[in-house]
Amino acid sequence: xxxxxxTSVASSTMIMxxxxxxxxxxSFLLYRERSSVSAIxxxxxxxxxxxxxxxxxxxxxxxxxxxxxxSIFGTAAVAVHLMIGxxxxxxxxxxxxxxxxxxxxxxxxxxxxxxxxxAFFDYPPxxxxxxxxxxxxxxxFGHILFNWLLQYTSATxxxxxxxxxxxxxxxxxxxxxxxxLTGLQWGGGVLVLGGLACYLYVGARIATRExxxxxxxxxxxxxxxxxxx
Numbered sequence: 561x562x563x564x565x566x567t568s569v570a571s572s573t574m575i576m577x578x579x580x581x582x583x584x585x586x587s588f589l590l591y592r593e594r595s596s597v598s599a600i601x602x603x604x605x606x607x608x609x610x611x612x613x614x615x616x617x618x619x620x621x622x623x624x625x626x627x628x629x630x631s632i633f634g635t636a637a638v639a640v641h642l643m644i645g646x647x648x649x650x651x652x653x654x655x656x657x658x659x660x661x662x663x664x665x666x667x668x669x670x671x672x673x674x675x676x677x678x679a680f681f682d683y684p685p686x687x688x689x690x691x692x693x694x695x696x697x698x699x700x701f702g703h704i705l706f707n708w709l710l711q712y713t714s715a716t717x718x719x720x721x722x723x724x725x726x727x728x729x730x731x732x733x734x735x736x737x738x739x740x741l742t743g744l745q746w747g748g749g750v751l752v753l754g755g756l757a758c759y760l761y762v763g764a765r766i767a768t769r770e771x772x773x774x775x776x777x778x779x780x781x782x783x784x785x786x787x788x789x
Contacts, residue, residue: 563634567627569733575631577607582639583715590643593714602758609751642715645707654708661703 563572580603587593641661648657673680683691709718734740 561634563627563630565627566630567624569729569737572627572631573729574611575628576635576638578632579635579639579642581607582636583642586639586643587646587715591646598758602755602761604755605751605758606755609748609753609755612748612751642706642710642718646710646715649707649710654711655704658704658707661707662699 563575584593584600584603645657645661670680672678706718
């Protein structure tokens with residue numbers, strides 16, 4: 561979020577969309593999770609779309625570079641969070657994992673506020689409304705939902721949904737902040753959604769084939785004892 565102080569919404573979210581790449585590489589190195597060629601192609605199309613969204617916005621100034629670096633660090637942190645979460649939600653309920661993460665995050669931010677002298681309560685009603693929206697929308701319908709989904713699918717698949725964020729964020733930035741969208745950015749949005757749909761479709765087909773194979777193994781295991789008897 562600190563990157564938004566130095567660069568635009570489009571550039572920051574464009575870099576954040578590299579999260580599935582980090583997770584795909586990390587999941588392969590740590591857990592030996594493999595992705596199909598078609599899924600990787602869908603990811604590539606989506607990333608090209610993300611580049612289009614932020615292409616006209618990337619600057620070479622020191623502030624832009626600082627914002628880009630902050631966004632990269634944040635993206636890497638979320639990638640690590642999802643990969644760790646994938647393992648932990650197999651051993652505990654997802655809501656408990658989310659609660660632990662939020663308690664730690666709240667404690668860290670409280671210490672940060674104390675150290676830097678940031679106020680805890682002295683804000684106008686409008687700001688408290690924004691805080692409430694941040695608590696409900698990206699937290700409940702973002703982080704908590706993603707942690708729950710980790711129980712049923714891979715971290716890479718969950719993170720792929722992040723690729724839709726630059727589209728929504730750019731539209732909201734246009735409506736709320738007056739950041740104009742170019743034709744290239746609109747075209748990039750189409751590519752992002754198309755690549756995301758391709759990736760999820762391929763993933764669904766692979767999951768279906770895996771379920772069918774497991775059912776076939778189970779049926780074979782039942783037939784063998786009957787034949788033996």
